[in-house]
Amino acid sequence: MELIQRLKRYREMRRLRTTVRRAPSPRSFSALAERHVAYGHLPQALDVAEEGLRHFPDSERLRQVRAFAKKKSLAGRIRRLRSELGRRPTPYVYTSLAEIHR
Numbered sequence: 001m002e003l004i005q006r007l008k009r010y011r012e013m014r015r016l017r018t019t020v021r022r023a024p025s026p027r028s029f030s031a032l033a034e035r036h037v038a039y040g041h042l043p044q045a046l047d048v049a050e051e052g053l054r055h056f057p058d059s060e061r062l063r064q065v066r067a068f069a070k071k072k073s074l075a076g077r078i079r080r081l082r083s084e085l086g087r088r089p090t091p092y093v094y095t096s097l098a099e100i101h102r
Contacts, residue, residue, distance in 0.1 A: 009039060026052060026059035033065045037072065045069040074100050 016032040029052025036045035049066035056062060071078075078100055085093050 026056045030061045042073040
């Protein structure tokens with residue numbers, strides 16, 4: 001059963017990549033990036049969103065997808081820093097959290 005699901009995912013991703021290549025638009029880039037996020041491929045989602053923003057810098061949806069993927073990929077670090085902030089707040093911890101949330 002898992003093999004069938006993997007094949008469906010592969011075909012869907014291939015279709016989305018083809019759409020981005022043949023007819024680039026903010027919608028096609030965001031659809032591909034969102035699928036990467038859904039499948040847990042956060043570095044690829046960030047890459048796709050960044051590429052889409054190079055082509056379409058005014059796309060609000062691509063900015064949202066990039067921000068979501070970035071935040072999700074940094075979630076573990078944010079959790080550790082917040083825990084450290086509760087135990088022993090230092091300027092380094094505050095600065096690190098501020099840089100992540102930019």
